[in-house]
Amino acid sequence: MQHSSIDLQNPSYYQNRELSWLDFNARVLAEAADPTNPLLEKLKFISISSSNLDEFFKVRVAGLQDQLKLGFLEPDSKKQWGPEKQLEEIAKKNRKLVSDQYLSFDQLKVELEEKKVDFKLPAELAPDQLEEAAEIFRNHIKPAITPFGVDAYRPFPHLNDGVIHLFVRLKTQEGPFIAILPVPPLIERYHVLECEDRRVILFTEDILFYFLDELFIGYDLDYSFTFRITRNADLEIQESGAEDLLSVIEDYLEKRKAGMVVRLEIDARSISATFKEDVAYLMDELDILERDVYNVEGPLDLTVLSSIASNLQNVLPDAVFPRFTPDYPSILKNNNIVKTAEKQDFFLHHPFDSFKPVIDLVRNAVEDPNTIAIKQTLYRVSSASPFIEALKRAAKRDIQVTVLVELKARFDEANNVHWAKELEEAGAHIIYGMKNLKTHSKATLIVKKDHNGFKRYAHLGTGNYNEQTAKFYTDMGIITTNPILTQDVADFFNYLSGYSNQADYQYLHVSPFEMRDTFIDRIDNEIELHKHYGNGHIVAKMNSLTDKKMIMKLFEASQAGVKVDLIIRGICCLIPGIEGVSEHIRVHSIVGRFLEHSRVYFFNNNGDHKLYLSSADMMTRNMTKRIELAFPILDEKWKQHVINIMKLYLYDNTKAWVLGPDATYIKRTPEGKKAISSQNRLMHYF
Structure with missing residues (x-):
């Protein structure tokens, strides 16, 4: 029965998108407390929640802050909240999430101590360990550090997104001084000391913090704290009038490095009487509000925990998920993927089913002298993609290769620019996407000669053509030679590559x-x-x-x-x-x-x-x-x-x-x- 008297526009029937996303990230973090997960996997879930949060601020929070600064106060379509209200609610919910992240980390540190792995500060080290930390500082950290003083002749430095910095307050008889020290992201973020049967993990910024006085000769160190900023990565790509989208994207990537600051994180374990004053100074320099500042009781950027977990898995082999090998479908073990596809549609569910049949389909086409054309959409691919190599080889064999490389795939833009250039140099025909639209489709079409003329083979999927993420993302796909469906796929690629309206598809939507x-x-x-x-x-x-x-x-x-x-x-x-x-x-x-x-x-x-x-x-x-x-x-x-x-x-x-x-x-x-x-x-x- 239709409830005609009920207004389905009522905001109470909806959840705000941003708060719902924070709830999702809380469920990710909850995996770090799930007793069915191995210890090192729990560390990785904290890392994932931290990485998720970084992107959330770079894109979603940044977008709301832009709206506010531009005076665009229109409420969202569901909760009817304007940007100010959304930012307030985000800050409220996210403070608890961040607190829970560090609480989870503290709990896991206790579990790791039982496994003879200790997270320590240099001040907590035994004398021989402290000497080893000093050697690490002098040989592996100090040579890479450049302090930036801030005064009338040395302006406040540009701070890079995601980089850990030290705020340093110095003093002499002439008065107080301020310096900013970025920790270069290309040096090791942490160091492992081995002492008898235990391992001690030291963060690079903590070592730097302890030995700071060696960098400021003639000055007295008052105190220091570490901080990190997040910049707006949601800059608009100006496509209108662009003759070369490739150059537009490259320019966009440069501009993103200087995006507006949207978050300031501070390691508040070391504070002094002037801490609030110094934070206010940073807020003023960075043009942010108090709600954009997060004081945490622990090391910044917990995405590092994934690397630490990987480092420890050799010594704690039982603290990771049991090894899982995706199944290579039995029907294909003694049968060619192409011959199998000619007889029936084939379904794959990754990572439970191996992604290799999809790779094999393309590789087979490259080596088959009857192959006329290969067409594929690429959104996110791996750093050593077998698809890229196969497509380059196909182009060099005079197979007509058409690849849509979506240059606007967020945070993969630089990678995709690189692959687009490589494929083009190999002789492939490259499409950069479509104006004002992202091409997020996952499709491959192979055209071969046969005794009846031509035969088409298609792969359609829910996930990217990335053999690495296919190992831990659940995705589904089909391989088919169905003539009606493959005709639809052919029409779809013609729509992408040429000037054509959408076809009247029979099966595709x-x-x-x-x-x-x-x-x-x-x-x-x-x-x-x-x-x-x-x-x-x-x-x-x-x-x-x-x-x-x-x-x-x-x-x-x-x-x-x-x-x-x-x-x-x-x-x-x-x-x-x-x-x-x-x-x-x-x-x-x-x-x-x-x-x-x-x-x-x-x-x-x-x-x-x-x-x-x-x-x-x-x-x-x-x-x-x-x-x-x-x-x-x-x-x-x-x-x-x-x-x-x-x-x-x-x-x-x-x-x-x-x-x-x-x-x-x-x-x-x-x-x-x-x-x-x-x-x-x-x-x-x-």
């Missing part, structure tokens, strides 16, 4: 806009079928749900009685369980060992299941500002296989969190039932 329209039509259809048969069911798995039009349509489905199960790793702006609005909607979130990255959309359709995989989340940017693909699973065997995977995610009672009507997440527990971890099951399943 392409954003901007068309994908959203498809999903809305499918939800409307599910509502109508439910009225007649009472079996309406929608299951959607994605990274984030923010698009208000999609949320309102899901509300309508719930109001009509359709059962809606959402598996959302990250941001969810929909609040479930609200009577008359979303009482038939359940929201699950799974973090776990692998980063859940696949996007799956299921509609019961009165038993005639419709199932789509996609490169897109239900986010406004994916629906309206990106070129994305959604593609159906046509093979009934693979369709049921994916449905079974989705059921397993919904049964998870070990790693899953459930979102309640109060907008808070509660961790699911077995409660006496058999424990089910979907990711663990999938490592040994199907």
Whole structure:
């Protein structure tokens, strides 16, 4: 029954996007306290939460601060909060998150001490260890340090994003002086001392702090503290009128180095009577407010813990996840991937299934004299990508190679500029993306001659063509020779490479806009079928749900009685369980060992299941500002296989969190039932 009297625009039915993201990062951090995770893996989860937070400030907080400074006070579409209110709420929630990060680190340090690993300050070292630290300072740190005095002749220095600095207060008979010391990011961030059967970890900035007086001859050291800034990386790329997007991106990367400061972090373990005065001085120089300052009780930049965990795993082999080798599908072990694809569609679920068949498909095409063309979209690739090497070799063999390298892939711009140049030099035809749109689609098309003329092979996926991230991101994809679907893929690449409107695709659904329209039509259809048969069911798995039009349509489905199960790793702006609005909607979130990255959309359709995989989340940017693909699973065997995977995610009672009507997440527990971890099951399943 439609609840026509209920206003679905009511802000109380929605969660703010930024606060929901902070909730997601809290779930990442919660993995550091999960007793089922090995000790060193817990350290890595703290590192991941810290890295996530850096990017959040560089992009999301920076964007809100820009809006505020430019006087753009329009509220967000869901909570109706302006930028000032959002920044206040972010600061409030994030202070607790940061505090929890350091609390988790302190707890893990106790566990590490039991494993004979100690984090120490130089002042806590035994005499022989202190002498070793002094040698490290004089030989490996001091030669790389350049102090910058601040006075009438030496202006306040430029501070680089993410670099740890020391603020130093000095004094002589002439009065007080201030100096800033950046810790060069190219030197080691930490050092390990081995003493008998124990290991002591020292942070470089702590060693520098202890021996500072050796750098300021003739001056008395009053005190010092370490600090770190985060700069705005959300600068606008001016595409209009650009004749060469490559040069525009290179200019953009230079400008980003001088972006506005959006956060100041301070290690507050060492403070003096003038600490507040010195922080105020930094705030003034950096043009930031008090809410942008975070005082922490510990070392800055906890992303370093991932490196430390990797360093320790040889001495603590039982403190990491058991080794997991992705399965190379048995059907391919004695069969050529190309011959197999010619007979049937093939489904892959990474990292549980090996990513190698996707690489093999392209490599086979390069070596096959019948190959005419290879076309591929590249968004993020590894530093030694087998795809890049294969495509370069193909171009040199006179195969027509067309590659869309998305230069606007955030934080991969420099990497992608490099690969675009290399591919172009090898003879490939390079497309840099499309004006004002990011191409986020994951597609490969291979065209070969055969006895009937030509045959097409396609790979479509939910994740990047990156064999490294495929080891720890869950993603799905298909390899197909279906003539209708591969014709759609061919039309899609022609749309990208030439002047052509979107084709009238038979199976593909392409954003901007068309994908959203498809999903809305499918939800409307599910509502109508439910009225007649009472079996309406929608299951959607994605990274984030923010698009208000999609949320309102899901509300309508719930109001009509359709059962809606959402598996959302990250941001969810929909609040479930609200009577008359979303009482038939359940929201699950799974973090776990692998980063859940696949996007799956299921509609019961009165038993005639419709199932789509996609490169897109239900986010406004994916629906309206990106070129994305959604593609159906046509093979009934693979369709049921994916449905079974989705059921397993919904049964998870070990790693899953459930979102309640109060907008808070509660961790699911077995409660006496058999424990089910979907990711663990999938490592040994199907």
